[in-house]
Amino acid sequence: MKDYFCDMKKHQITIVDIAQKLGISKSTVSRALTGHPSVHQQTRERVLKLAEEMDYERNMLSIGLIKNSSLTIGIIVPEFTRSFFPKVIIGAQEKAKAAGYNLIICHSEESYETEVANTKVMLLHQVDGLLISITKETTNFEHLKVFQRKGIPIVFFNRVCEEMVVPKVIVDDEEGAFSAVQHLIKRGKKRVAFLNGPANLHVCKKRGEGYKNALQRNKLQWDEQLLRHYDLDLNTVEEHVNFFLGLQDKPDAIFAINDPTAIEVMRVLKKKQIRIPEDIAVVGFSNDMVSSLIEPGLTTVEQPVAEIGRVAAQLLLDQIKRNIEDWKAQTVILKTKLIQRDSS
Amino acid sequence: MKDYFCDMKKHQITIVDIAQKLGISKSTVSRALTGHPSVHQQTRERVLKLAEEMDYERNMLSIGLIKNSSLTIGIIVPEFTRSFFPKVIIGAQEKAKAAGYNLIICHSEESYETEVANTKVMLLHQVDGLLISITKETTNFEHLKVFQRKGIPIVFFNRVCEEMVVPKVIVDDEEGAFSAVQHLIKRGKKRVAFLNGPANLHVCKKRGEGYKNALQRNKLQWDEQLLRHYDLDLNTVEEHVNFFLGLQDKPDAIFAINDPTAIEVMRVLKKKQIRIPEDIAVVGFSNDMVSSLIEPGLTTVEQPVAEIGRVAAQLLLDQIKRNIEDWKAQTVILKTKLIQRDSS
DNA sequence: CTGTTAGCGCATTCAT
DNA sequence: ATGAATGCGCTAACAG
Numbered sequence: 001m002k003d004y005f006c007d008m009k010k011h012q013i014t015i016v017d018i019a020q021k022l023g024i025s026k027s028t029v030s031r032a033l034t035g036h037p038s039v040h041q042q043t044r045e046r047v048l049k050l051a052e053e054m055d056y057e058r059n060m061l062s063i064g065l066i067k068n069s070s071l072t073i074g075i076i077v078p079e080f081t082r083s084f085f086p087k088v089i090i091g092a093q094e095k096a097k098a099a100g101y102n103l104i105i106c107h108s109e110e111s112y113e114t115e116v117a118n119t120k121v122m123l124l125h126q127v128d129g130l131l132i133s134i135t136k137e138t139t140n141f142e143h144l145k146v147f148q149r150k151g152i153p154i155v156f157f158n159r160v161c162e163e164m165v166v167p168k169v170i171v172d173d174e175e176g177a178f179s180a181v182q183h184l185i186k187r188g189k190k191r192v193a194f195l196n197g198p199a200n201l202h203v204c205k206k207r208g209e210g211y212k213n214a215l216q217r218n219k220l221q222w223d224e225q226l227l228r229h230y231d232l233d234l235n236t237v238e239e240h241v242n243f244f245l246g247l248q249d250k251p252d253a254i255f256a257i258n259d260p261t262a263i264e265v266m267r268v269l270k271k272k273q274i275r276i277p278e279d280i281a282v283v284g285f286s287n288d289m290v291s292s293l294i295e296p297g298l299t300t301v302e303q304p305v306a307e308i309g310r311v312a313a314q315l316l317l318d319q320i321k322r323n324i325e326d327w328k329a330q331t332v333i334l335k336t337k338l339i340q341r342d343s344s
Numbered sequence: 345m346k347d348y349f350c351d352m353k354k355h356q357i358t359i360v361d362i363a364q365k366l367g368i369s370k371s372t373v374s375r376a377l378t379g380h381p382s383v384h385q386q387t388r389e390r391v392l393k394l395a396e397e398m399d400y401e402r403n404m405l406s407i408g409l410i411k412n413s414s415l416t417i418g419i420i421v422p423e424f425t426r427s428f429f430p431k432v433i434i435g436a437q438e439k440a441k442a443a444g445y446n447l448i449i450c451h452s453e454e455s456y457e458t459e460v461a462n463t464k465v466m467l468l469h470q471v472d473g474l475l476i477s478i479t480k481e482t483t484n485f486e487h488l489k490v491f492q493r494k495g496i497p498i499v500f501f502n503r504v505c506e507e508m509v510v511p512k513v514i515v516d517d518e519e520g521a522f523s524a525v526q527h528l529i530k531r532g533k534k535r536v537a538f539l540n541g542p543a544n545l546h547v548c549k550k551r552g553e554g555y556k557n558a559l560q561r562n563k564l565q566w567d568e569q570l571l572r573h574y575d576l577d578l579n580t581v582e583e584h585v586n587f588f589l590g591l592q593d594k595p596d597a598i599f600a601i602n603d604p605t606a607i608e609v610m611r612v613l614k615k616k617q618i619r620i621p622e623d624i625a626v627v628g629f630s631n632d633m634v635s636s637l638i639e640p641g642l643t644t645v646e647q648p649v650a651e652i653g654r655v656a657a658q659l660l661l662d663q664i665k666r667n668i669e670d671w672k673a674q675t676v677i678l679k680t681k682l683i684q685r686d687s688s
Numbered sequence: 689c690t691g692t693t694a695g696c697g698c699a700t701t702c703a704t
Numbered sequence: 705a706t707g708a709a710t711g712c713g714c715t716a717a718c719a720g
Contacts, residue, residue, distance in 0.1 A: 057494070059409070070468065263637060402698080
């Protein structure tokens, strides 16, 4: 009896089982199941009925094997406890689903090593395309170039790889940062500090440029002490704020690379009884869900988050449909929008 | 399932390619790749080297087909723009990775239909087990029972299915709700309202029981107008709050099913110049990241979020290792902890 | 309309 | 230590 059960566990109901019971060939069963037109109506009904009765489920693995496709696209994000990446994923999923594709998500936890492991998972699962935003540590791109060589399209979003010629979706980071700093200056601030992210990330470089441009445009002195790069570990934000506060000539505004950072900056300032925005104004980037809930409300640069996901997925689906020699490598740059609240 | 597969086959590097280049049989290549002992050391090295050079990746679809396993476990969550589910996922990923399993994540976006589609993806990828927290719409469980029939273990967490006898990981929702309401009453509140979630969710039922128990224990009158179920759509929270405020005998405290709801309640109250907690105190559930950042800080019932993921993954891995006839269906109940802040 | 045959990429038995 | 052959479950020519 026990052996019987063990065997049962292994044995899947297949089209052959159905075919045998019905005394027809498995091809006919297959055709009936897939809705092929040239099957006798009566045969089809008998197959469908028996399949239902026997709890038959198609084995998509074998189908994927044949078609060399899994109808799945993968997405790798470095982080998702904040609302940014989840919202991108939701946008991407929307487009993918509409095209009949499923989405599998991997989380690289800002670790290069995990990212490489994730790409292996994607390869193993035969994804038809990959969406990715790289980790803060990623400077080697071999694991991603593999996809190109294999003819599996990649689309970058948010954190892109500069050296790879593939579609990318970003926002106008330079313009976004520019408008944030411009706004602060218009509010009367003269010494705007920028707590930037890792210098190797393209997105951070661009925001750095926007920052500098805004200063120049307003003929404000460029002070390199006011631009600091940090590794996105929120625990270290306090040190950086302390550095700013320890300067001979303190900043009167802090622009932060993203909203979580800005919120942490605000927490540190509040703890020190520094008034926001009177003493020091704060501006973030992204318009996270939290930013409207805290006090004072955080002024921030809004990104069309779900749209980033939608566009990225659409570009990927376009690539998937194209032959490899017709691949296009456009970069889509979406607009940002300054959201003014009470922190500035 | 509709046939969406398109036909362009990108050529994959297979063991046959490697075998041909090396002038050996594909069996030997296979053995070298899988680490079979009886392969000449030199042969193995040549194979490994060439595989590396050619960017060869094993095709999981075919291996999965043969082995009926993919070393992958799936996780389906209904929502993840808040920090709750992402943190659970991170915990689960930790355990899975340690056991050599990969984790693929699907997002059901609180839609029954999407959840069903997600389970198909999991089946397609031949996951060895499934972790799931159901959507608020899910009342039919056929798509999940399929897994049991196929011998693929399932573990529920947070939002569990009552009628299925499988392992589950929840927190002590009844006790958590009890302690929240007990706390409010100790603070002098006499009319505690509860804005609960969908009545069909087990987790909501349990919290409802905790709420009622606390009232009873304190000999407070049970008023059915003070207990409302809502569909977790934050846009409708305002109506419910307005209902409470329109009562003859208004509540002096509102306990909300989760933190986002509580925060929305607070927003509505603040808009109406109602003082928190003096006029109406507010308590949430989960200790979301936001809750400590807003003002006043939200009193809430903390859940061991990552631990939920870890335990669920561990239970699943245990089931995977067991034969189907040895499956255990224990329910693990983790402890909650009341976090007192200024909203109560 | 339906049956036959041939793989998809790989692991695995059985040979040698 | 290696090669040949078999088959996982299914679809897709190619016959009838």
